[in-house]
Amino acid sequence: MRTISRDQLDQLDQLNINTSKGATACKARHLNRFVKLFGTETEVTEETIMKCYGVFPWDWCAENLLEEKHRLEFKKINYIYTQEYHALINTYVVTIDKFLLRDMYYIKQGLLFYQLYNNIYNYNKTETIEKSFYDIYDPNTSMALCSIVSVAYSTDWLKVATDILEEPHKSEYISRYENLKDNRKNDATPALLFYELYSKQTKKS
Secondary structure, eight states: OOEEEHHHHHTHHHHOSOOOHHHHHHHHHHHHHHHHHHTTEEEOOHHHHHHHTTTSOHHHHHHHHSOHHHHHHHHHHHHHHHHHHHHHHHHOOSOOOHHHHHHHHHHHHHHHHHHHHTTOOOTTOOOOOOOOHHHHOOTTSOOOHHHHHHTTTSSOHHHHHHHHOOTTHHHHHHHHHHTSOHHHHTSSHHHHHHHHHHHHHHHHO
């Protein structure tokens, strides 16, 4: 895997036409953070990304270090990630740990940079068959929020809740689902509502 060094990042003024005072100060903060996390150099691996997602700005590295083709791809895919994130945050009004949604966003962003930077991103990948909740469900393991979100739009969540949730969570889901506005029933809200109640159920057991 390729590496990133402090010296490499320190040369970004020569690589990036944005040399304003604000951009220079921003770079200085990122350099200090890099040294605290990695020292003078680090290999860009999945483990590196998972170690510091949300702490070190991989989108900044993507803007400055990726080749033009990879940089444009990063911008395109990261735009989709950003829209998904804001859609989830803005449409879900029931209590949930929104920091989990943020972490999921940063992880996806970082892993995208990792693939593009190491030239292992598959530009010719075909669309996978759309999965539903039942394709990923394992009653013996807890469900991660990112797993729930990944099938949010391809699952009949009312059916899932009826099948999986136990009382009183099942009745609470049905009641709250029926009180949702029609447009909320078609976004990620039913999936996140299921995640909230399923988490309560599994925690209790």
